[in-house]
Amino acid sequence: MLKRTMNTHHPTQLTEKALEIHDRLQQVYGEHSWRQDTDPLSELVNTILSQNTNDLNRDQAFAQLREKFPTWEAVRDAPVADLIEAIRPAGLAPSKGPRIKAALERITEEVGALSLDFLRDLPLEEARSWLLSLDGVGPKTAAIVLLFSLGRPAFPVDTHIHRVTRRLGLIPAGASREKAHKLLEDLLPPAYYYPFHIEIITHGRQICAARAPRCEVCPLRELCHAYQQRSNRETNP
């Protein structure tokens, strides 16, 4: 269980609300402690593959890629047409294949080896900017690599997190997904990024669905801006 460290984070009402949401969701979905369970290169390639597709297609493409090219050096040096063929299940293969190859070539050029470990020691914003400078890497991909494989405090915002945090009123209704990264990073103490990310995605998948949120079973009703607005409209039509 995370111990609250509000004294180091200048508590605001909105931060208090986010931490209350975390407490409630943790009770429903269980505890998630910060884990780095992938190597950074796999995470980068996996996240590029996952753009605009589902987990199943991404996993199939990643497995096919690794089966055909067992090392990252082999992926980097493969003819781009073969890469495109290997990752076809992920969709958009003609864009994703060259991006993966270009990223691996650039890493080799700049680092002298196929490794992203140097990003562990850079100041966070430099590490983020470096990742963002790769073709096909946006704020979500950069934050995923930083958080899940490098243990750096970044908050990735996917479609579920963008939708649910806007409905809850944690970020403004008009905030873009790109802006939401910074807004949520400023809102939460870094130790909460990992569990909050997992909890909100799970909540978005299981209860706060895009088309038909199941508010009647949601433990966040009285904290939810969208729900309160709807209730007010129904009481005072």
Ligand code: SF4
């Ligand atoms: S009350 Fe409804 S809209 Fe609000 S978080 Fe829960 S499911 Fe989503």
